[in-house]
Amino acid sequence: MQAHTALAPLRLPAMAGHAAQRQLEKQLRRFDKRHRAPLAWMASRHPRIADLAFSFPALLFALSVRRAGFPASAVIDAVIRGDSLKNVAQLAGLPLWLRKLPPEMFVGPIPKLPDGEVFRRRICNALPKRKSAMRRWLAVVAFAAYWGGEDFAVWAAAQLAKPKARGRGDWARLSLWAWHSLRPDLPASGLIATPWTPAIAIDSARDAARVWLSAVNARLAGLSAAPLILPRECREVDGYVFQPIVTREEVIAEADAMENCIRDYLDDVADGTVAFWSVRQGDARKAVLAVERLHWNPIPRIHQMQAKGNVDAPAEVWRAAAKWLAGHDLVAACAPGLEHRAVN
DSSP: OOOOOOOOBOOOOSSOHHHHHHHHHHHHTTSOGGGHHHHHHHHTTOHHHHHHHHHOHHHHHHHHSOOTTOOHHHHHHHHHHTOBHHHHHHHHTOOGGGGGSOGGGOOSOOOOOOOOHHHHHHHTTSOOOSHHHHHHHHHHHHHHHHHHOHHHHHHHHHHHHSTTOOSOOOHHHHHHHHHHHTOTTSTGGGGOSSOOOTTOOHHHHHHHHHHHHHHHHHHHHOTTSSOOSSOOOOEEETTEEEEEEOSHHHHHHHHHHHTSOGGGGHHHHHTTSEEEEEEEETTEEEEEEEEEOOTTOOSOEEEEEEOGGGOBOOHHHHHHHHHHHHTSOHHHHTHHHHHHHHHO
């Protein structure tokens, strides 16, 4: 069933006198309180303009809280003449599907929005019901459409409209990732492990976008920009070989083989705060060891160690890892950092 966007001409209020005024005041109170004064002033100019509070709230708001270049005089004249809403909307540069939006959704100048026929039908099925989402919805849709495309904008709108949607969206990162997902021939697009599709869940999208941007940053900066203090060499302890994971390709290969999320840490590897070792026994990968150097502590420590699928590593692997770390001369290795701390 298609939604009918009203094409009927503007109408005068059905009620007159005090009843009409009370109804108008009640409707105006639904708008953001910061903008009620200019809205009330605009509505007072003519009954046909006041009627927009009910028939086209977005248009009344656009007349009262204008974006740059908005043709206010021409739009006001057209409203007072009684032109059709379709013609007035075209003159104002507002999509007619905005008629479906309640007054609560407008908190600032209305940005330019897509208005294709397919987009119009789809976007009206992604309107939010929660007031907390209403205040961000228009801005997110406009941003997502501009940077990620109309399909991505519809997806973003649907994510915000979900009952338990979280406020955080990371829309700049998500839009950039989605845009590159649709252009696989670009160099940066080749680093995408999980591309955007309309079926992807928001949490999976956030993870995929974060991993991709981390890979891009690592490619631009290089993974050896600030190496960790510990020497990058293979060592064997209790039958386990600790093999350093150095390059971006090695990080990705280990992440795929061990089904874990170490590729999320490419930025940390690049700036020297985290380093990884593959713990192996013969040809078998047993775990991935993460060594961390915090900014306030120059001495490296074991951050975590997990087996395949991000499950806990066995106790015997942990014992070997403790011996492996203790086998390094940490005092000598960390002396420059400790001296710097003492001076400061």
